[in-house]
Amino acid sequence: MLDLKGYGPALAEGAVVTIELAFLSLALALTLGLLGASAKLSGNRVLTGVATAYTTLIRGVPDLVMMLLFYYGGQVAVNALSDYLWETRQIDFFFQFDPFISGVVTIGLIFGAYMTETFRGAFLAVDVGQIEAARAYGFSRWHTFRRIMIPQMLRHALPGIGNNWQVLLKTTALVSIIGLTDMVRVAEEAAKAERMPFHFFIPVAAVYLLLTAGSELFIKWLDKRANVGVVRGN
Amino acid sequence: MPDFIAEWLNENDIFTTMTLMEYWGGMVTTVQLVFLSLVIGLVIAVPLAILRTVRNPFVSGPIWLYTYLFRGTPLLIQLYIIYYGVAQIPGIHETFWWAIFREPFYPALLAFTLNTAAYTTEILRGAIIATPNGEIEAAKAYGMNWLLRMRRIILPNAARRAVQAYSNEVIFMLHASAIASVVTIIDLTGAARNIYSRFYAPFEAFIFVALLYMVLTFMLVFAFRKLENHLLRHQRPANS
Numbered sequence: 001m002l003d004l005k006g007y008g009p010a011l012a013e014g015a016v017v018t019i020e021l022a023f024l025s026l027a028l029a030l031t032l033g034l035l036g037a038s039a040k041l042s043g044n045r046v047l048t049g050v051a052t053a054y055t056t057l058i059r060g061v062p063d064l065v066m067m068l069l070f071y072y073g074g075q076v077a078v079n080a081l082s083d084y085l086w087e088t089r090q091i092d093f094f095f096q097f098d099p100f101i102s103g104v105v106t107i108g109l110i111f112g113a114y115m116t117e118t119f120r121g122a123f124l125a126v127d128v129g130q131i132e133a134a135r136a137y138g139f140s141r142w143h144t145f146r147r148i149m150i151p152q153m154l155r156h157a158l159p160g161i162g163n164n165w166q167v168l169l170k171t172t173a174l175v176s177i178i179g180l181t182d183m184v185r186v187a188e189e190a191a192k193a194e195r196m197p198f199h200f201f202i203p204v205a206a207v208y209l210l211l212t213a214g215s216e217l218f219i220k221w222l223d224k225r226a227n228v229g230v231v232r233g234n
Numbered sequence: 235m236p237d238f239i240a241e242w243l244n245e246n247d248i249f250t251t252m253t254l255m256e257y258w259g260g261m262v263t264t265v266q267l268v269f270l271s272l273v274i275g276l277v278i279a280v281p282l283a284i285l286r287t288v289r290n291p292f293v294s295g296p297i298w299l300y301t302y303l304f305r306g307t308p309l310l311i312q313l314y315i316i317y318y319g320v321a322q323i324p325g326i327h328e329t330f331w332w333a334i335f336r337e338p339f340y341p342a343l344l345a346f347t348l349n350t351a352a353y354t355t356e357i358l359r360g361a362i363i364a365t366p367n368g369e370i371e372a373a374k375a376y377g378m379n380w381l382l383r384m385r386r387i388i389l390p391n392a393a394r395r396a397v398q399a400y401s402n403e404v405i406f407m408l409h410a411s412a413i414a415s416v417v418t419i420i421d422l423t424g425a426a427r428n429i430y431s432r433f434y435a436p437f438e439a440f441i442f443v444a445l446l447y448m449v450l451t452f453m454l455v456f457a458f459r460k461l462e463n464h465l466l467r468h469q470r471p472a473n474s
Contacts, residue, residue: 060448062409065423065440072436173308177416188314197318205307205315212306 007190007200014183015207021103021172021182026165028108033115038145040120051116058113064174066110071102071178103175111168118160122153155226162219166212173208183207248438253429260425261446267339267421268411271346272404278351283358284384297355304352309410313345317417338417346414350407357399361392394465401458405451412447422446 004011039051058066074097085091126149134144176184187200194200286297304312320326320335334340365388373383415424426443430436463470 057448059405060451061444062412062423062447064409064412064415065426065444065447068423068427068430069436069440069444072430073440076434076436170308173310174413176310177413184308184311184314187311191314191318195322197315197322201311201315201318205303205311208308208311209303209306 004200004203005190005194005196007186010181010186011183011190011200011204014181014186017100017180018172018182018184019211021100021107021175021180022169024104025107025111025168025172028104029111029115029164029168030161032108032112033119036112036116037119037123040116041123055113055116058110063106063110063171064177067102067106067174067178070106071097071099074102074105099175099178099180102178103172103180107168107171107175110171111164114164114167115161118157118164119153121160122155122157123149125156126152155230158219158223158226162215162223165215165219169211169215170208248429248433248435249442256420256425256429257422257443257446260420260422260443261450263339263419263424264408264411264414264421265450267343267346267414267419268404268408271343271350271411272407274343274347275350275354278347279354279358280389282351282355283362286355286359287362301352301355304349305356309345309349310413310416312349313342313413313417316345317341338414338419342414342417342419346407346411349410350403353403353406354400357396357403358392360399361396362388364395365391397458397462397465401454401462404458405454408450408454409447 036051036054039047042048078095078097082094085093130148130152131144134148139147172182173184176182176188179185183204187204191197191200282297282300286294286301288294317338320331320341326332326335369387369391370383373387378386411421412423414421415427418424420428422443426439430439433439
């Protein structure tokens with residue numbers, strides 16, 4: 001049996017942190033993606049411009065650099081704000097910008113940009129006739145969006161969401177660099193202390209593999225369900 | 235140098251000639267690391283992609299496993315395994331390999347190369363199996379053998395189909411290379427982290443380096459768009 005030299009519980013806790021981080025980032029990314037895609041398709045120049053600037057900027061910068069900027073910069077910004085509030089209004093405000101929050105914000109922002117593109121493509125794939133029909137029935141814009149566009153676009157978005165999720169899951173490893181005690185961090189500390197890199201990193205790699213393989217199966221199942229009503233030509 | 239730039243450089247404490255040279259050194263390291271791993275990775279990926287399409291599972295199976303493992307785990311862990319792992323190989327300290335792998339650059343290069351080769355293999359494989367059957371039949375009808383078909387028909391057309399996905403992989407690699415700074419390499423991100431810790435100036439240090447990465451990224455995007463236009467020029471509408 002695998003002997004983890006007493007690091008077993010810490011590694012398991014780290015794995016939970018990794019999974020929490022991944023799910024929270026996914027939630028943020030999906031929200032931002034939906035907002036971004038709606039902004040891009042809104043026809044409003046300002047909104048389109050903002051969304052385009054967002055996706056372009058994010059795609060030009062490495063995830064690690066952004067994470068370092070948010071983590072170190074975030075704390076400096078909070079400190080400055082707290083000084084300002086104390087000096088001007090005597091308000092005692094402070095919070096610690098911890099690695100977990102920085103990780104969720106950074107990963108959420110990055111994958112929000114990718115989700116924007118996924119959702120945009122999926123919205124465009126919805127048959128125009130469906131939207132016209134909804135309008136003809138007197139649905140408001142919001143109603144059309146919520147009742148017609150979203151349910152029909154999800155089917156097209158699912159493969160893209162799946163791909164993004166797989167990449168997102170692997171990106172969570174980076175948060176160990178800014179000090180989050182996820183499973184990568186625990187494995188690194190254990191590997192250094194015990195001088196056994198393979199012994200600790202390979203099980204962690206296996207957990208990632210398990211997570212990616214499990215998600216792949218789940219997404220396939222979801223995809224099958226979402227496409228139940230679709231007749232596929234050969 | 236225009237006056238206002240010279241003046242601005244004199245006025246601030248962070249962007250001195252020394253720190254700018256540090257960024258420049260980091261940029262050289264990043265470009266070297268990314269360029270070398272991409273070139274070596276591509277050279278490995280072409281034969282692997284061809285072998286991956288072979289029907290014999292004893293040939294394609296191990297390659298599938300290799301790409302599956304490297305695409306299913308984070309690059310950071312691959313880097314840690316290679317960086318910390320090579321020092322643990324028994325007897326390596328006595329061989330000439332130790333002189334090479336003691337430098338963090340080479341373990342990082344190895345990790346990046348293996349990673350990009352795995353992704354590129356799958357991209358190329360996808361492009362190869364998408365070859366229209368008619369092209370292969372036509373090549374066979376002309377009496378081309380397997381090697382000639384591969385060289386003249388399948389690979390050139392697969393390259394056209396793969397170039398877009400490959401350009402994404404190149405940019406992904408440029409961004410992923412930022413983790414080299416974790417194993418003490420002074421690449422662009424490493425330079426930024428040094429400058430941050432020296433001046434405690436996160437915004438200046440990291441926003442500047444983000445801009446540099448952005449410039450590199452958009453240069454690559456532009457170059458690949460040119461390449462794509464060149465490779466797909468036969469598909470352009472007649473009057474444009």
